[in-house]
Amino acid sequence: MITDFGRILIFLLIGAVFTGGGLAASWVLRPRRPYPGKLSTYECGEEPIGGSWVKFNIRFYVVALIFLVFDVEVVFLFPWALVFKEFGMFAFIEMVVFLAILIVGYAYVWVKGDLDWDKPVPRVSRYVKGVGVVSDETADVNEHAAA
Amino acid sequence: MGLLDKQFDNSNIVITSLDSLLNWARLSSLYQLQFGLACCAIEMMAASASNFDMMRFGVIPRATPRQVDVMIVSGTVTLKMASRIKKLFDQMAEPRYVISMGSCSNCGGPYWEHGYHVLKGVDRVIPVDVYVPGCPPRPEALIEGLMKLQEKVRNESLAKKKIA
Amino acid sequence: MTPQEIADKISARFAGVPGIGIEAKLDSPVDPYIKISPDHILDATKFLRDDEEMLFDFLSCLSGVDLKGRLAVVYQLFSMVKRHKITLKVEVPTDIPNVQSVESIWKTANWHEREAFDLYGITFIGHPDLRRILLPYDWEGHPLRKDYQVPEYYNGMKVPY
Numbered sequence: 001m002i003t004d005f006g007r008i009l010i011f012l013l014i015g016a017v018f019t020g021g022g023l024a025a026s027w028v029l030r031p032r033r034p035y036p037g038k039l040s041t042y043e044c045g046e047e048p049i050g051g052s053w054v055k056f057n058i059r060f061y062v063v064a065l066i067f068l069v070f071d072v073e074v075v076f077l078f079p080w081a082l083v084f085k086e087f088g089m090f091a092f093i094e095m096v097v098f099l100a101i102l103i104v105g106y107a108y109v110w111v112k113g114d115l116d117w118d119k120p121v122p123r124v125s126r127y128v129k130g131v132g133v134v135s136d137e138t139a140d141v142n143e144h145a146a147a
Numbered sequence: 148m149g150l151l152d153k154q155f156d157n158s159n160i161v162i163t164s165l166d167s168l169l170n171w172a173r174l175s176s177l178y179q180l181q182f183g184l185a186c187c188a189i190e191m192m193a194a195s196a197s198n199f200d201m202m203r204f205g206v207i208p209r210a211t212p213r214q215v216d217v218m219i220v221s222g223t224v225t226l227k228m229a230s231r232i233k234k235l236f237d238q239m240a241e242p243r244y245v246i247s248m249g250s251c252s253n254c255g256g257p258y259w260e261h262g263y264h265v266l267k268g269v270d271r272v273i274p275v276d277v278y279v280p281g282c283p284p285r286p287e288a289l290i291e292g293l294m295k296l297q298e299k300v301r302n303e304s305l306a307k308k309k310i311a
Numbered sequence: 312m313t314p315q316e317i318a319d320k321i322s323a324r325f326a327g328v329p330g331i332g333i334e335a336k337l338d339s340p341v342d343p344y345i346k347i348s349p350d351h352i353l354d355a356t357k358f359l360r361d362d363e364e365m366l367f368d369f370l371s372c373l374s375g376v377d378l379k380g381r382l383a384v385v386y387q388l389f390s391m392v393k394r395h396k397i398t399l400k401v402e403v404p405t406d407i408p409n410v411q412s413v414e415s416i417w418k419t420a421n422w423h424e425r426e427a428f429d430l431y432g433i434t435f436i437g438h439p440d441l442r443r444i445l446l447p448y449d450w451e452g453h454p455l456r457k458d459y460q461v462p463e464y465y466n467g468m469k470v471p472y
Contacts, residue, residue, distance in 0.1 A: 028150055029149075029150050029151050030149065030151060031149045031151050031152035031241060032149045032152065033152070033241060035237075037234065037237030037238070038237055038238055038239075038240070040234070040237070040238065042211060042212065042213065042238055044231070045230075045231030045232065045234045045235045046231060046234075131392065132391055132392040226447070226465050226466070226468060226470070227446070227447045229468055230466065254472075255472055259472045260472065263454050263459070263461045263462075263470070264446060264454070266468060266470075267469075267470075267471070267472045271468055271469065272468065
């Protein structure tokens with residue numbers, strides 16, 4: 001009687017009722033006593049400076065983009081895995097070609113360094129006998145710009 | 148709507164049961180704003196650590212005032228910090244409580260006489276519910292202060308207080 | 312090098328300079344110190360830091376002192392390489408407390424001088440960023456002076472007990 005899509009619709013409606021009902025119930029029950037101090041933006045007790053929208057580092061975008069591409073590849077793998085037994089060798093070769101194209105792309109991304117998360121290079125100091133500790137940092141620290 | 152905000156006229160069986168339920172839920176999960184300022188903070192950390200374990204009372208430290216019920220002011224409150232404490236207390240959501248831990252936040256502590264920059268007691272800027280004396284108070288003393296706060300929460304009611 | 316040798320070296324280097332005011336008090340029970348005039352402290356410390364035999368490359372501490380009527384700045388220097396130390400003192404009158412800043416010699420003096428300014432009111436000439444460091448920026452007065460009065464109210468909060 002009810003189609004498969006109908007079942008999914010009922011599932012969606014129950015999910016919506018669960019979350020919406022919880023939110024509505026708390027909206028009805030909770031106390032509401034706003035005043036300007038309570039509504040101010042939290043900045044560890046200080047007066048908030050600037051807006052709260054900050055720029056994200058570009059690395060997150062790069063990693064997310066690469067993940068998305070290969071996630072779509074995995075999405076294509078799932079239905080193939082269900083039906084490839086019926087089609088035999090032909091389907092297998094086809095999928096190998098598909099994966100080979102994507103592996104070339106992956107190798108390119110890897111070699112180009114798009115998968116690296118930048119790590120800082122540490123500055124180390126050396127000890128020279130008779131002179132003392134020699135490093136770039138202490139030399140910088142006591143120098144002043146106007147020599 | 149704010150049904151929990153209303154004060155009901157006479158307390159009947161529904162209100163008292165609801166009161167018990169709400170108060171039990173609130174006192175068993177008093178999330179604290181980790182607000183350690185000075186030496187009392189060490190004792191507060193010791194109270195949260197494994198030997199005295201405040202977490203078994205449901206007291207979990209949260210970093211933001213939006214998610215907490217109780218602010219434990221532990222340590223010397225300077226005048227510079229006092230305005231921030233006021234702001235953080237304002238940003239807490241009701242029902243909110245304050246435990247003043249240690250001598251310095253109760254009354255200025257050892258700096259009461261000559262401390263030019265010390266606020267003599269955090270109750271000059273925010274309303275305090277429980278004072279825990281000590282310099283610093285032992286972790287057991289802080290936990291007793293917490294239990295006194297739980298007593299206070301247990302006696303709250305949605306019904307209006309009858310003036311005899 | 313002993314403090315006597317260090318004092319001799321400095322006196323020899325700045326022998327002809329007028330107003331240098333070098334006095335060495337080497338029998339002090341706490342720390343033997345050398346007093347220098349506040350206008351020449353920059354040259355003296357540069358010499359102390361760069362001279363091959365002394366190499367005072369570490370400023371351990373810079374603190375202010377209120378001797379009634381005068382303010383003093385005490386510098387405690389240490390040499391990481393040669394392992395010797397010396398104390399310098401500079402005295403200024405309380406109404407015009409100007410001292411040359413040694414921030415260009417040792418960067419650590421940046422915050423130390425800010426603290427001396429904050430608590431004593433000693434102004435350091437040549438300091439790039441002289442403002443209060445411990446007290447709030449709108450605090451009035453310099454608390455560690457001997458004649459300081461605790462204010463009644465600060466931003467609506469009562470200060471005394």
